[in-house]
Amino acid sequence: MSPTEPSEARASDRGLKSEMTQIRRFSENDTQITPETYAELEAIAARYPEPRSGLLPMLHLVQSVEGRVTSEGIEACAKVLGISAADVSGVATFYTMYKRKPVGDYLVGVCTNTLCAVMGGDVIFDRLKEHLDVGNDETSEDGAITLEHIECNAACDYAPVMMVNWEFMDNQTPESAVQVVDALRAGEAVHSTRGPKLCTWKQAERVLAGFNDGLANEGPAAGPASLVGLEIARERGWKAPTSDSSGPTEEPGTKIEAVEEADTSRAESETLSKEVK
Amino acid sequence: MDMLTPVLTDNWGQDRAWTLAAYEKQGGYAAMKKALTPEYGGPDAIIQAVKDSGLRGRGGAGFPTGMKWGFIPQDNPKPKYLVVNADESEPGTCKDIPLMMASPHTLVEGVIISSFAIRANHAFIYVRGEVLHVIRRLQHAVQEAYLAGHLGKDINGTGYDLDIVVHAGAGAYICGEETALLEGLEGRRGQPRLRPPFPAVAGLYASPTVINNTESIASVPSIIANGADWFASMGTEKSKGFGIFSLSGHITKPGQYEAPLGITLRELVDLAGGMRAGHQLKFWTPGGSSTPLLTDEHLDVPLDFEGVAAAGSMLGTRALQLFDETTCVVRAVLRWTEFYKHESCGKCTPCREGTWWLVQTLARLEKGEGSEADLDLLLDQCDNILGRSFCALADGAVSPISSSIKYFRDEYLAHLRHGGCPLDPAASTVFASHGAPA
Structure with missing residues (x-):
């Protein structure tokens, strides 16, 4: 069974339960958006040559304030950018990090893409579903943990990988x-x-909106797996050549040759385009 | 030539390697200063050096970086932009994230030199949103670079102005595709654009734009510092230089190995202490899940653009995911296919509908249902998807399917004979090797 599909009956049961909890915890009218939020949304838009470029980080900011993307948050972005709420909604529904349901304090994501799944991610995800009594994309009753399965998060050398608030x-x-x-x-x-x-999910979303939390200096430069090749090179005295060594360079002479060497048809069509000077 | 050649990874083990102080202590920003002095010869000399080095795009396609820069029409009066593709999301690919976590200044220095070369005064680092600490480190590095006068107005008194914005994405594999990335950066749904026009002519805000992978841009300072010949002295005839090879899966020491292009998987596996004890390699991806699978027959294929292409696959991002004999190839391929279905942006019908049908057909086979004719059906579906969409996502989706049927047809059939998967998934977990029941 795919990890996306918990058993139907239990899922709908739990879904209803958690839906009710969430409705109690967050009603549509308790928006936390303040004039300060508007000022910050405007500051994000001002980072870019064209304000609309700020929309993705602005939606992250909305989540940091509201705990999800609310209608009020969508309206606020639309107002700041001078675009329609439908335009903002269209963007908010495209990207998986934007949540329309309230998220718990900690968003726990278990990688179940192939490599992590094979290495144990499927077992981890199943164990957490059972332990928290939730399905995919659901929040524990105490509102602390939202569980979801995620796609490859670029840490395959540390498999199986779990992300908490990214x-x-x-x-x-x-x-x-x-x-x-x-x-x-x-x-x-x-x-x-x-x-x-680990900070809360809302705090994390604020960093994604571009507001530094001063924690960049925490933690190591690299985890152990990132350093294995370097350590082997050090042990054996292996190095890149010194800069005085040289070798002949045969650059592809023409665009056609470069195309033949490039891997993808995309690069190929790009090169051959008559539009490109 | 030594087997491993740490350049980009060389400072990752240093104390507080991510800070400006540590980076400058090991010679950081000297290449920027060199490139920006008039004696170097100006932007065209930088483009020429990158062309001469033979650097080819490290994001998968392998297009010559210097040539891409040369496509920017300098007579176009619009602003020029540099966009770094740091949306690393291809399954198996895990090189740019540790680079930006350990040494974000390498990337920032590369951005300054590259932007100067293409005459851009604005650059963007589009980093996937799901890597909080990496984003912190990038924000911190950019801030430090501003304070040191390496960014902003009149950089180090050279008269050159550059602003960098670190832009966090919001969860969409498709935004690794360069035109979808531009849509995301313009605040829109990340759907690829029809080309032409190409980004070099009409990219961000319909202005001339260069989009390069993180590792490509991070390689630029070393080329400026040590010379094009130095870079070209590594690697193979048409695949110059070094690259980070990411080993993951059933291997004794998974991790990052920086080596000249052309190293073989056999050499890398040896360095990594072999496959996990008592097991053998069954299949692997050379460059992420979008590159056709290879098997233990291909251990001696040179891992450069030409060598892997000759073996019927692609070098891609050098994301070497290794699976041993305990792994069910049908399960692996089904999971990747579910990923492509989930990540299809929905713009092109062959991809949107096709990936959905691929999952239906594969899921049935994995459960041991269906018939041998379904394999032909799958290949027919692949044929109707490959090359029929705006971008390469759908092409990537069919790679694991067609290659796995090519090499492991019998294993698909075994599912039909067995009425399900004949392998025990618990045996492939890391906990299984510890002797603990999963």
Whole structure:
């Protein structure tokens, strides 16, 4: 069974339950958007030569304030950019990081793309669903954890990978994953394996909106797997050549030759375009 | 030539390598200063050096970087833009993220030199949103570079102005495709554009735009510092220089290995301590899931653009995902196919509908249902998808299917005979190798 499809009956059961919880926790009218939020939305738009370029980070800011993308947040972005709410909605519904349902304090994502799934991600995801009594994209009853399965997060050398609020939790096992969510629910400090103490999802969204939280200096420069090749090179005294060594360079002389050497048809058509001077 | 040649990875192990102080201590920003002094010869001399180095795009396609820069029409009065594609999302690819986490200044320095070369005063780093700490490090590095006078107005007194914006994406594999990325950067749904016009002529805000992969741009400072000949002395005849090879999966030491292009998987596997104890290589991807699978027959293929193409696949992003004999290839391919279905942006019918049908057909086979004729049906579906959409996502989606049927037809049939998967998924987990039941 695909990890996206928990058993139908249980899912709808849980879905209803968590929907009710969420409706109680967040009603449409308790928007947190203030004049300061508007000022920050405008500041984001002002970073770009054309204001609309700010929309993706602006929606991250909305999530940091509202805990999801609300209608009020959409209206605010539309107003700041002078575009329609439908335009903003169209963007907000395209990208998977934007959530229309309230997200818990910690968004836990288990990679179930092929490599992580094979290495144990499927088992981890199943264990967490059972432990938290939620399905994919659902929030635990205490509102602490939203669980989802995610696609490849560019840390395959640390498989199986779990992300919490988009911080790396490398080399997980079902047991370690359960420990992480239990500690988070108990309000204990949990550190990313390659970063700082985990902040809340709303705080993380604020950083994605471009507002630095001053935590860049936390954590190591690199995790162990990132350094294995370098360490082997150091042990064996291997180095890139020194800059005085040289070799003959045969550059493709023509665009046609370059095309023959390039891998993709996209590059090919780009090169051959008559429009390109 | 040594087997491993750390250049980009060379400073990753340093204390606080991500800071300006650590980066400058090991010679950082010297290449920028060199490139921006009039004695270097100006923007055209930089473009020439990158052309002479033979650097080819490190994001998968392998297009010559200097030639791409040369396409920017300098008589066009509109502003020019540099956009770094840091949306690393191709399954298996995990080189740019550790680079930006450990040494974001390498990228920033590359952006300054490259922007100067194409006469851009605005550059953007489009980084996927799902890597919070990497984004912090990029924001911090850009801020430090501004404070040091490496960015902003009149950089280091040279009269050159450059602003960099770190732009966090919001979760969409398709935004790694360069025109979809531009849509995302313009605040729109990330759907690829019809070409022509090409980004070099009408990219961001319909202005001339260069879009390069993170690793390509990060390689530029080393080329300026050490010379084009130095870069070209590594690698093979048509695939010059070094690259980061990312090993993952059932291997003793997964991780990043920086080597001249042309190294073989056999050499890399040896360096990495072999496959996990007691197991053998079954199949692997040379450059992410969009590149056709290869098998243990291909251990000696030179990992350069030509060598991998000759073996029927693509070098791609050097994302070497290794799977041993415990792994069910049908399960692996089904999961990748579900990924492409999920990530299809929906613009082109062959991709939107085709990836959905591929999942239906494959899922049935994986459960041991259906018949041998379904394999031909799958190949027919692939034939109706390949090359029929705006961008390469759909082409990538059919790669694992057609290559796995080519090499592992029997394993598909075994699912039919067995009435399901004949392999135990627990045996392929990392916990299985610890002896703990999953």
